[in-house]
Amino acid sequence: MMGDGTKAILGKPIQLADLIIKATDEAHNFRQECLDLKPKTERLAALLRQAARSDLYERPARRITDDTEQALEKTLSLVKKCRPHGLLRRVLTIIPAAAFKRASTSLDNSIADLSWLLRVSSTSHSDDDDDDIHLGLPPIAQNEPILFLIWEQIAALQTGASLGARADAAASLASLARDNDRYGKLIVEEDGIYPLLRLVKEGRIEGQENAARAIGLLARDPESVDRMVQAGVCSAFAKILKDAPMTVQATVAWAVAELAGNCPNSQDVFAQNNVVRLLVGHLAFETVQEHSKYTIPSKVNSIHSAVLANKDSKESNNAKPPRNADDSLENGNHGHVVARPTMAAKPSRSHNGSLSGVSIRGREFEDPATKNYMKAMAAKALSQLAKGNLAISKNITESKALLCFAFLLEKGTDEVRYNSAAALMEIAKVAEQDAELRRSAFKPTSPAAKAVVDQLLRIVRSEKPEHDDLLVPCIVTLGCLSRTFRATETRIIGPLVGFLDDREEVVLKEAAVALGKFACTENYLHQDHSKAIIKAGGAKHLIQQVYFGEQGVQMAALVLLCYIALHVPDSEELAQAEVLTVLEWASKQAFMVQDPKVEELLHESKGRLELYQSRGSRVLY
Structure with missing residues (x-):
């Protein structure tokens, strides 16, 4: 709202109006x-004094005050020319007849502008004052109507007489932000963030949802996100995620995903406000249950066996927790996590405690659609928070989240499964670059990691069409985790090789890239994996893609073929498939050797093959 500095600038226009009133009384020509201008000036002076006593919306107040001051200065200059002067002065002074008409119009416009400003800044109107609410835009808005529409809605957010009016204003701002990125930037620039955050904190359910949705839509611009973070959006969202109606929390979780996805700088601020912990709590609600006397035995092979193991652990008083069991995210709570397929189960009315800091009182009575949407948005938010962030990825994996993701991949709705797969993919990308995270979160003996891998394999080995949208994140995740698998793990290579033929381009490319991570030199088991790829029939598919695939697929297939040739140059299958001929052809294609690393790899793999394969058997293209 309007500060003392803005009110101070009203002093000069008021003085100008008083001078004009006095000058009209002294007019001779x-x-x-001149007398016709006097009542309009008096009306304008009264509005200016009313504005000086009011709490105005600062952004339009400054522009309207500046335009009013200019109009008054021109009017005063005109009226002064009409005062009595000497004969020569009167002869030399020429006043066009249209000048008074222009001055009158300028005063009318300023009166309308100030009336609009006072109206939108007023809290005295009610929701039933339709005639007052729909006054239309002021004359100053003719050149930029959207800006003044935004001002009107922000003013309604700030001074709305009811929460319903403020909720409607937030919905209008959300609609504007959705329609055009420029409108979103204007809303942020015109100080729309603070009243939206205030509504998130103080509004009813509809208002909170509308405000959170508007904030999420405003997050398309990274600079706007920075301003929202500085305004305190992270702490406000954390409070909602801790204790608010679930429909509001789901919208806030979606907004967190938008902010974190468009501005990575906000990730750590969200983490500092415990948003990660709160989101994991929502993910775990009715998915897993934590209790200090329960544990996950090291021989758990699936989500269902985890449930059976939980039953057995209740019957054994001497059961001891394994050394690798996941700890809870709760500070000071070293209890262990157990998977329980409780999403469809009837919840207990007596369970009103807190799960990972999230109040769950009454949430068991939410409808299933709301619960599913909450989990979907929590998983989406976690995927964006973990993206490229080691600390947050580690924080997530040290909680019960991996086990939740595994269970939701198996039992969740389509959106829940996809967002869970996306979150696992982002965490796996970070783990690929950090050996410590790989060892701690995805070691083969970890029950949670094993459950995740089992579900990823279930999806990539499935031929059902409904799983197609999940293939890419699952394939990428398996590739990123390639260095965590033992040589005895034989379930992965075959399904990935199967995607090298007769699949959509994006799936085919990601499968080739993932297999490349198994066969690359950095992978300790590269020779074992390369042999497994050959055994699964990968050579013929790769040759086909190097020759005839799309450019992105060609390069991924070429790199993989080079690694296989480099590590298993004595393979009879490679000799029969004439892989050396393929590599020589590729070395002559300019676009394939643009990358120095690919060119070096191609040259090295060709040299290895030449040591083991007969030159006489090659066919040159």
């Missing part, structure tokens, strides 16, 4: 025209 064009006296009637």
